[in-house]
Amino acid sequence: MTWDRFGYICRKASSEHTGADTVAARLGKVSDEDACSLYGHRLVANTWPAQLLTQLANMRDPERAERALAIYQRLNLGRPLDTPIKFKRALAYLSYVTLVFYAVAAIYQLKVTPAFSSVFDNLGVTPPTYLALYQAYWGVFVLAISVLILLALLSALQMRRLFQFEVNAQNRLLCCLLVIPACRRAYARTVDALQYPTLDEPAQPGEQASLIQQHLRQVEDSSMDLAVEIQTLAEVQMQAFLQACEKQLKGLTTLIAVVVIVAVMMFLSSAYSPIFSLGEAI
Structure with missing residues (x-):
């Protein structure tokens, strides 16, 4: 607000x-x-x-x-530039997925795996492949997923900083590394349009100025209404910014969902295979 x-x-x-x-x-x-x-x-x-x-x-x-x-005083910027509810939900989704994954991994590693390992040791039976593989590489597996989730969360947090319109947020190193160029480009154009009226000496066409500033300079020199053009440009570029952010968030959430599903399948495989192995041993 x-x-x-x-x-x-x-x-x-x-x-x-x-x-x-x-x-x-x-x-x-x-x-x-x-x-x-x-x-x-x-x-x-x-x-x-x-x-x-x-x-x-x-x-x-x-x-x-x-x-x-x-x-x-003629611009209406309240609604077009507010943080959309879809982005807030995506950020909450990433947070919930992170908590659920670590909770499941902790329970499985601390409760399920030691119980099966103890039974196999007492029976003198070799643990099944899935369980042995999980025991040997569970740290690497959890670390890889943790890095992926961390990168997704950092990307979402950098987008959140853009939605909060922090000055020069699009030029920070983390933002450049974690946010796709389409998001940063649309954000920069929105800012260029908004700050144009405060420029004491707007750049002439052809000089070192952004495309938005050159265009608004031409608008100002013509008979067009500058306020209307700034309002329209801010809305259009903000919509492009939102679409680019949603595209990146959809990709991140889909990737995390696939990884979590694979993790769950590995948990289930390493959990059920000992049951069948115990049945054969008994």
């Missing part, structure tokens, strides 16, 4: 324009009001909603600052 609070601050600051107070003064005054708490939690310093307000307050050109504030 941080974007709802950002929107309220911009709307209120824009409505109080009298020509005497600067944009920075009005933003600071509105941000300290108790009414802001009705629109969500206080903005975190290293997130883009707070960063945009800071950039807006620090703009050198007063007229451009007023125009930027007028654009932001």
Whole structure:
């Protein structure tokens, strides 16, 4: 709900324009009001909603600052930029799978395997292949699955940081390693569109600027409505970001599900094979 609070601050600051107070003064005054708490939690310093307000307050050109504030107060960013419920469910699913896997592995290793091993030792019978294989390599097997689950959880957590709109989150090493380029590219384009009004000197077409910034520069030079284009671009790029994240999460959850099923099959095979071996020995 941080974007709802950002929107309220911009709307209120824009409505109080009298020509005497600067944009920075009005933003600071509105941000300290108790009414802001009705629109969500206080903005975190290293997130883009707070960063945009800071950039807006620090703009050198007063007229451009007023125009930027007028654009932001027209944007509706609360719903399009909120963390989707599907992502929260996927993250909860990964957490539950991790807990269940370790619980099953611990019970099997601490209770089931020692009981069968003791019976076979007392009878002087060689343990079946599945049980012997599991006893010999269970540490490596659990470690491999643990690494896979850990990578999946880290990937989901990095996506969560993007959904929280932390500044430069897409450029951090873990994010670059664990999040697919399509997610990071769409996220960066969303941020480029949102921060464009706060740029004191937007880059000219052809200069070192992103495709989004070059396009919005052309929009600003034309008769098109800049606020409408920023709103549309933010929604389109955010939708692309969500789709890319869902694609990666589906792949991760499917892979983990397959691995867990294989693990369960190995548990069952190594558990039932001793029963049949004991029956033959008796």
